[in-house]
Amino acid sequence: MAMQTQDTALRVAGIIEAMKGVDGPLLPILHGIQEEFGHVPQDALPLIADRLNLSRAEVQGVVSFYHDFRRQPAGRHVLKVCRAEACQSMGGEALAARLEQLLGIGFHETAGDGSVTLEPVYCLGLCACAPAAMLDGEVIGRLDEARIEEIVAEVRR
Amino acid sequence: MTPVIYIPGDSGAVALGADKVAAAIEAELKARGTQARIVRNGSRGAYFLEPMVEVRTEKGRFAYGPVKPADVRSLFDNGFLTGNQHRLWLGAPDKIPFLAGQTRLTFARCGVTDPLSLEDYKAHGGLRGLERAVSMPPAYIVERVTESGLRGRGGAGFPTGIKWKTVLEAAGDQKYIVCNADEGDSGTFADRMIMEGDPFVLIEGMAIAGVATGATRGFIYIRSEYPHAIDKMNRAIVVARRAGMLGPAVLGSPNAFDMEVRVGAGAYVCGEETSLLNSLEGKRGVVRAKPPLPALQGLFGKPTVVNNVISLASVPIILDRGAAFYKDFGLGRSRGTIPIQIAGNVKRGGLYEAAFGMTLGEIVDEIGGGTRSGRPVKAVQVGGPLGAYFPRALFDTPFDYEAFAAKDGLIGHAGIVVFDDTADMMKMARFAFEFCAVESCGKCTPCRIGAVRGAETIDRLAAGAEPGESLALVSDLCNTMKFGSLCALGGFTPYPVMSAINHFPDDFRPQAVAEAAE
Numbered sequence: 001m002a003m004q005t006q007d008t009a010l011r012v013a014g015i016i017e018a019m020k021g022v023d024g025p026l027l028p029i030l031h032g033i034q035e036e037f038g039h040v041p042q043d044a045l046p047l048i049a050d051r052l053n054l055s056r057a058e059v060q061g062v063v064s065f066y067h068d069f070r071r072q073p074a075g076r077h078v079l080k081v082c083r084a085e086a087c088q089s090m091g092g093e094a095l096a097a098r099l100e101q102l103l104g105i106g107f108h109e110t111a112g113d114g115s116v117t118l119e120p121v122y123c124l125g126l127c128a129c130a131p132a133a134m135l136d137g138e139v140i141g142r143l144d145e146a147r148i149e150e151i152v153a154e155v156r157r
Numbered sequence: 158m159t160p161v162i163y164i165p166g167d168s169g170a171v172a173l174g175a176d177k178v179a180a181a182i183e184a185e186l187k188a189r190g191t192q193a194r195i196v197r198n199g200s201r202g203a204y205f206l207e208p209m210v211e212v213r214t215e216k217g218r219f220a221y222g223p224v225k226p227a228d229v230r231s232l233f234d235n236g237f238l239t240g241n242q243h244r245l246w247l248g249a250p251d252k253i254p255f256l257a258g259q260t261r262l263t264f265a266r267c268g269v270t271d272p273l274s275l276e277d278y279k280a281h282g283g284l285r286g287l288e289r290a291v292s293m294p295p296a297y298i299v300e301r302v303t304e305s306g307l308r309g310r311g312g313a314g315f316p317t318g319i320k321w322k323t324v325l326e327a328a329g330d331q332k333y334i335v336c337n338a339d340e341g342d343s344g345t346f347a348d349r350m351i352m353e354g355d356p357f358v359l360i361e362g363m364a365i366a367g368v369a370t371g372a373t374r375g376f377i378y379i380r381s382e383y384p385h386a387i388d389k390m391n392r393a394i395v396v397a398r399r400a401g402m403l404g405p406a407v408l409g410s411p412n413a414f415d416m417e418v419r420v421g422a423g424a425y426v427c428g429e430e431t432s433l434l435n436s437l438e439g440k441r442g443v444v445r446a447k448p449p450l451p452a453l454q455g456l457f458g459k460p461t462v463v464n465n466v467i468s469l470a471s472v473p474i475i476l477d478r479g480a481a482f483y484k485d486f487g488l489g490r491s492r493g494t495i496p497i498q499i500a501g502n503v504k505r506g507g508l509y510e511a512a513f514g515m516t517l518g519e520i521v522d523e524i525g526g527g528t529r530s531g532r533p534v535k536a537v538q539v540g541g542p543l544g545a546y547f548p549r550a551l552f553d554t555p556f557d558y559e560a561f562a563a564k565d566g567l568i569g570h571a572g573i574v575v576f577d578d579t580a581d582m583m584k585m586a587r588f589a590f591e592f593c594a595v596e597s598c599g600k601c602t603p604c605r606i607g608a609v610r611g612a613e614t615i616d617r618l619a620a621g622a623e624p625g626e627s628l629a630l631v632s633d634l635c636n637t638m639k640f641g642s643l644c645a646l647g648g649f650t651p652y653p654v655m656s657a658i659n660h661f662p663d664d665f666r667p668q669a670v671a672e673a674a675e
Contacts, residue, residue: 023438023457024419024437024438024439024457025439026439026440027419027420027421027422027436027437027439028419028420030422031381031420031422052439058440061441062439062440062441065424065441065442065443065598066421066422066423066424066442067422067423067424068381068421068422068423069422082343084343084542084592085343085344085501085538085542085574085585085588086343086344086500086501086572086574087343088585088588089501089502089574089575089576089577089580090501090502090529121382121423122341122343122425122542122592122595122596123340123341123342123343123345123382124168124382125168125169125340125345125346125348125349125382125383126168126169126172126346127343127344127345127346127498127500127501127506127572127574128169128204128205128346128498128499128500128503128506128507128508129169129172129173129204129207129506130500130501130502132172134382137384139168139169139171139172139385140172141169141172141173142172142173
């Protein structure tokens with residue numbers, strides 16, 4: 001466990017060092033950490049605070065403000081489903097409910113087997129091909145029941 | 158001549174399968190031993206035809222769409238590399254009615270050129286605005302922009318030239334150009350399309366803004382939901398820097414200007430300019446009170462131009478063709494063109510750039526072709542989640558900042574979301590409150606608490622509890638939010654809520670609720 005923490009600290013320090021020189025470095029650092037670890041580990045916060053000469057509360061406040069920063073690791077797949085108006089106009093809400101049912105989890109939850117995390121997103125800019133979703137960074141338009149079943153099969157594989 | 162095949166790399170086209178079509182075309186070329194050059198262009202914006210593949214032949218350019226991977230073999234069998242007929246043949250792309258009716262100024266190159274080829278950009282009229290700007294005194298550039306009548310395309314509609322003038326005249330050892338690419342409004346994708354399809358026009362616009370105001374550094378704040386746009390902008394900046402379009406001597410002039418991309422982190426409120434500045438500084442994206450204006454004390458306390466992507470991307474053509482040319486389009490105080498984004502439940506969804514002044518009905522019925530579901534149009538939300546819902550009775554409203562304001566609405570970033578008659582407007586009103594509650598930065602009490610109370614009150618209304626009192630409470634809350642919030646999130650959430658209540662009262666009647674519950 002101690003080894004793990006030490007390893008985390010080294011990796012976090014590397015990311016901070018690489019970004020420290022930019023103006024307003026906190027968001028780029030947090031993005032870098034999330035990219036590295038898949039989430040922002042609590043252990044990383046005091047290190048960032050120390051290196052940027054901020055209080056821990058300030059760093060904590062920034063991390064908790066933004067929807068993107070995850071406090072726990074996500075599932076192997078991350079499925080973001082747009083819940084905004086354009087997607088609602090094309091039956092997005094019924095599809096979202098169907099997805100929850102098929103995956104057996106709600107939004108903001110990760111499946112028990114760690115296969116997938118289901119997240120809401122408010123607009124992917126794919127509003128002329130609604131309903132839309134993003135699976136592991138890949139964009140999907142004109143979602144329908146059949147496509148949803150494919151997605152569920154894909155993330156369970 | 159080797160044929161050139163254009164397959165959009167635009168994320169909307171990709172969401173509809175463009176990458177799979179590209180792979181199928183590559184495989185087919187290989188299997189047949191045929192030579193052709195593939196360009197991943199942007200989208201022309203006719204999403205109902207995407208993935209739309211184009212071929213440039215000796216006879217000109219021809220479009221085919223919507224193409225599925227399974228269509229690729231038959232396209233080749235029918236000689237699509239020479240522009241031959243096929244059941245997916247659409248003819249010359251600029252003759253497609255949806256595209257032929259547009260006035261493409263800002264989006265002139267989007268979907269036409271290779272987004273990362275500066276040669277292609279120049280061959281299609283790019284860079285002429287910046288070339289002119291570097292030979293002009295800064296005040297003269299600012300005057301041209303003011304004269305053009307260009308107003309902030311992000312939604313606020315503030316005259317761009319006036320903002321630039323303030324920054325030009327402000328004292329400061331460092332000034333900044335900040336491009337707001339946090340396009341979070343549902344129903345809008347114009348910023349995304351231009352960043353993915355013609356990134357150089359935004360870079361050129363920002364460089365002109367820098368030269369005009371004395372700012373030497375620029376930031377493009379792009380939302381994290383747009384990974385394709387982030388990638389394209391980053392790569393285009395590298396190309397522009399290498400070509401001397403950015404750097405210590407912009408196009409060989411004494412002006413220095415460089416820029417970088419910053420990525421948001423999923424907070425809608427960061428589309429508000431002062432929240433965005435806080436976010437860029439590495440803080441919580443909380444709204445700042447104005448004054449001080451960002452033009453005087455913006456990023457890191459320095460004079461800062463904060464402009465939307467489309468505002469900045471419209472500047473090069475103004476400098477190139479002149480203020481009078483741009484101003485000639487439009488009506489009243491809404492000059493130039495506006496890229497209208499037609500979205501939601503609509504037959505022909507996409508981006509339609511036109512001079513201000515078309516009526517809402519023309520846009521929805523004639524251009525958009527009515528609903529995709531084939532059912533009657535019930536409502537259209539104009540201007541994103543903070544925009545009003547318009548009923549058919551207001552379809553004669555011309556697309557113009559003031560005309561929409563006069564009907565208790567706003568054009569915002571010019572996104573239009575169409576709903577058919579299955580839409581429940583009470584649900585949509587509740588969603589407006591819920592969205593505001595989720596995204597509120599928490600600074601203003603009316604927004605932070607009002608949005609939560611609003612959603613709760615609509616739930617009570619839906620349950621049939623004290624309908625008269627509940628509705629009165631909702632309008633009272635809206636009034637408080639409208640006048641008691643610093644920014645548009647709390648201040649404009651009343652637009653969708655009150656327009657739903659006022660224009661669709663049947664959806665809020667207790668008996669309707671009771672019937673729906675049965």
